[in-house]
Amino acid sequence: MSTTKGVLYLIPTRLGDNPPLEVLPISIKKIIEELDYYIVENEKTARRFIKRVSPSKSQPSLKLQVLNKYTTEEERSTFLNSCLSGISIGLLSEAGCPAIADPGADIVALAHQMDIKVVPLVGPSSIVLALMGSGMNGQSFTFNGYLPIDKSERKSKIKALERISSEHNQAQIFIETPYRNMKMLEDLANMLHPETRVCVACDLTLPTEFIKTKTAKEWKHNKEDFHKRPAIFIIQKN
Known part of the structure; x- marks a missing residue:
């Protein structure tokens, strides 16, 4: 048997x-x-x-x-x-x-x-929680992992994701090593179209949880510190 x-x-x-x-x-x-x-x-x-x-x-x-x-x-x-x-x-x-x-x-x-x-089994997923709290398209989205570190490659990837999000009405989700979070947000604010929406979801499920969606232009005036805090980034251009 x-x-x-x-x-x-x-x-x-x-x-x-x-x-x-x-x-x-x-x-x-x-x-x-x-x-x-x-x-x-x-x-x-x-x-x-x-x-x-x-x-x-x-x-x-x-x-x-x-x-x-x-x-x-x-x-x-x-x-x-x-x-x-x-x-x-x-x-x-x-x-x-x-x-x-x-x-x-x-x-x-x-x-x-x-x-x-x-x-x-049921439990927290930072990717899903970030998308839920972003106000972006939960019907169509892509998780892209880490973006390239090289500046020119990163810019090309960010612009490509923005184009895909616009063409397919699709939220584009990615992550960054926590100590590079501030540089990532700076790149997004400067490289994306001013009206492209950007969500930063940080410290999810923790007392210090922060979730905010603003335009790339608005993020240029950011005063929040995300350094070394686990974060998810989501972009979408309508």
Whole structure:
């Protein structure tokens, strides 16, 4: 008789250092209390998160596999072997939802190849929250990840995204390394058409949360400091 396969649970985490159950449903706590096997980006922060959600959970019982840029393809290919033996696994992101702008997508793809059930759980996604709060087109949008660092390449990309947003009435979403946020906003204010709308969504779900949509021209007079604060940028030209 064949063993029933385990399930791969996609477990969202916090976007910042607030109490987990302020932003996560109780169902996350229930799943974490049931699971001992996890795939994580950083063992130390994953253990800390699990302890915050479920203080009574035995830390020595946890079996964590680390998925990051140093993980080899050969190592990744074995990460779901426990599921084949009937053991369910939790996939944890460092922040927000697994597999969205996150290396966990490779594990989810592997689960489908191995015919392992995938269960995404409800939790905060900075990309979705930013779009919700922006007032831009939630019917048609694209997430573009990071834009080029080179100034000329970045300008070309920004102008291309602005053109696409105008032609398709589509919100264009992207992110930046937090210490370059102010330079990004300056570039957007100077390179975009003055009436193109720009949303900056910063510190989402935290007490310092900031979400504001203004024209590129209006952002030239910005007095808010976004330096080293996690932010999402969205542009749309009507």
